[in-house]
Amino acid sequence: MAVSIEDIKKLRAMTGAGLGDVKKALTEAEGDFDKAKELLRERGLAIAAKRSDRETSNGCVLVKTGDKFAAMVAVKCETDFVANGQDFIAMVQEILDAAVAAKAKSLDEVKALKLANGDDAANTVQQRSGITGEKMEIDGYNFIEGDNISAYDHMGKHTLATLVQLNQENEEAGHKVAMQVAAMKPVALNEASVPQEVKDEEYKVAIEKTKEEQVEKAVVAAIKKAGINANLVDSDEHIESNINKGWLTREDADKALEIKKTVSEEKAASLNQGMIENIAKGRLNKFFKDNCLVDQEFQFSDGDKINVADWLKSQAKDLEVIDYKRFTLSAD
Numbered sequence: 001m002a003v004s005i006e007d008i009k010k011l012r013a014m015t016g017a018g019l020g021d022v023k024k025a026l027t028e029a030e031g032d033f034d035k036a037k038e039l040l041r042e043r044g045l046a047i048a049a050k051r052s053d054r055e056t057s058n059g060c061v062l063v064k065t066g067d068k069f070a071a072m073v074a075v076k077c078e079t080d081f082v083a084n085g086q087d088f089i090a091m092v093q094e095i096l097d098a099a100v101a102a103k104a105k106s107l108d109e110v111k112a113l114k115l116a117n118g119d120d121a122a123n124t125v126q127q128r129s130g131i132t133g134e135k136m137e138i139d140g141y142n143f144i145e146g147d148n149i150s151a152y153d154h155m156g157k158h159t160l161a162t163l164v165q166l167n168q169e170n171e172e173a174g175h176k177v178a179m180q181v182a183a184m185k186p187v188a189l190n191e192a193s194v195p196q197e198v199k200d201e202e203y204k205v206a207i208e209k210t211k212e213e214q215v216e217k218a219v220v221a222a223i224k225k226a227g228i229n230a231n232l233v234d235s236d237e238h239i240e241s242n243i244n245k246g247w248l249t250r251e252d253a254d255k256a257l258e259i260k261k262t263v264s265e266e267k268a269a270s271l272n273q274g275m276i277e278n279i280a281k282g283r284l285n286k287f288f289k290d291n292c293l294v295d296q297e298f299q300f301s302d303g304d305k306i307n308v309a310d311w312l313k314s315q316a317k318d319l320e321v322i323d324y325k326r327f328t329l330s331a332d
Contacts, residue, residue, distance in 0.1 A: 021131070058083040059139065059329050060092045063151040063161035066100040070149040072161045073099055073110060074140035074327055075125060082132050089158065091128055095121045099141065107141040142325035150174030154182045160328040166312075167320045173312060176300045177293075180308060181324050186293035189324060194292065199284070206283035210276050211268070218267040222259050228252050233260075294321060 029035035059076035060083050073096040077083050098104075098113040098121065111122035119127070121138060129136040144163050152175065154160035164178040188194040223230045232242045233256040242248040289295045294309040301311055312319040 057329070059136075060089055060158045061140070061153075061161045061327055061329060062089075062092050062096045062158060063153055063163060064096050064100050065149050065151045065163075066103075068147060069100055069103045069143065069145050070151055070163050071096065071099050071104070071141065071143040072151075072163060072325065072327055073138065074161075074329065075136060076139040076329065077129075077132070077136045078134040082134050083158075088128065088132075091124065092158075095124075095138070099143075103143075103145070104141070105143065107138065110141050111138055140327045142327055144323050144325060146323075148174065150178045152178035152182060154179075159330065161326075163323075163325040164321060165323040167322050168316060168318065170316060170319060173315045173319060177308060177312070177321055177324075180296065180299055181293065181326050183299055184293075184296050185326065185328075186296060186324070187291040188293070189321065190292050190294045191288045194288070202287050203280060203284050206280035206287075207276060210279045210283070211271060214271055214276070215264050215267045219260050219263045222263045223256050226255060226259060228256050230256075233257070293324060 057076075058078060058080045059074060061072060061074040063072040064070065073092060075088075075092045075095065077088065082088055094115055095110065095113065098115060099110045102109070102113060104110045104113065111120065113121045115121060115124050117124060125136050125138055142163065144165050146165060148166045148169050150164045150166075150171065152162045152164075154162070160182055162178045162181040164174050164181060166174050166177070187198070220230045223233065229248075232248045233239050233253060239248065239253050239256070243250060243253055289307075295307050298306050298308045298311040306314070308321065312321065
């Protein structure tokens with residue numbers, strides 16, 4: 001049967017599908033809107049299934065504050081062309097609006113939220129995938145509940161978003177700390193909130209790195225004492241290259257290799273464990289300073305070197321960060 005342009009426009013507005021797809025679905029459904037919508041949904045799911053193994057490296061991250069609740073939602077897709085499309089951004093915004101209104105507490109809750117089209121968020125994204133021909137997925141969701149929450153969409157590009165909650169109302173300070181979170185990507189609020197397994201792994205790495213440095217320092221000193229330029233024998237590749245260039249004799253190269261072997265073994269066996277542990281603890285403290293939000297150097301002060309916690313106190317006596325969230329589409 002023939003379908004009218006009015007019906008095509010109506011179904012297209014309801015589903016967001018292309019004109020050709022809408023016309024075909026209405027024709028097959030003999031004008032039945034519900035049946036046509038189901039045909040479009042099934043075709044969208046089929047296309048999405050075919051694209052399931054594709055990589056989604058682009059997308060849209062939106063963030064919003066509501067009544068004592070704020071959240072961010074990320075929906076990924078394959079290309080920036082689709083990610084920057086008005087229809088795609090509008091879909092992500094609708095999902096975020098529903099999540100904030102429902103005060104959703106998990107990604108699964110978000111996927112199950114009913115949208116204006118009567119379908120849930122997960123199926124809506126799959127249907128959009130069928131329309132665009134690209135794999136799409138709701139990939140991230142974060143929220144903070146309570147008062148004094150600031151939201152930040154980095155440069156308004158919808159690729160990196162942050163939320164920051166302070167213990168007191170201070171919109172300007174909250175905005176600046178949200179920018180800090182975007183720029184400096186902290187791994188935890190403070191030292192106490194760093195997971196113990198992360199602390200253990202960082203300490204283990206610090207111990208090994210310190211041992212390697214102490215052994216290397218002893219080896220370099222011994223090579224220099226033998227009258228050999230340590231820079232010429234810092235790797236097997238350099239040794240051969242420097243011999244070929246005439247910068248190093250084979251005799252000196254063999255002597256350096258022997259020194260490396262014997263001094264490395266001797267130094268590794270005689271390392272001062274207490275000294276190693278103290279240096280490793282210093283490295284761990286440096287890790288906390290670089291990666292814990294309140295201890296990081298604040299990037300938006302007036303030139304003074306000050307950490308985030310102290311900067312907040314300079315704005316108001318008892319002002320503190322109590323929570324933050326961050327999500328980015330790019331690999332940090």
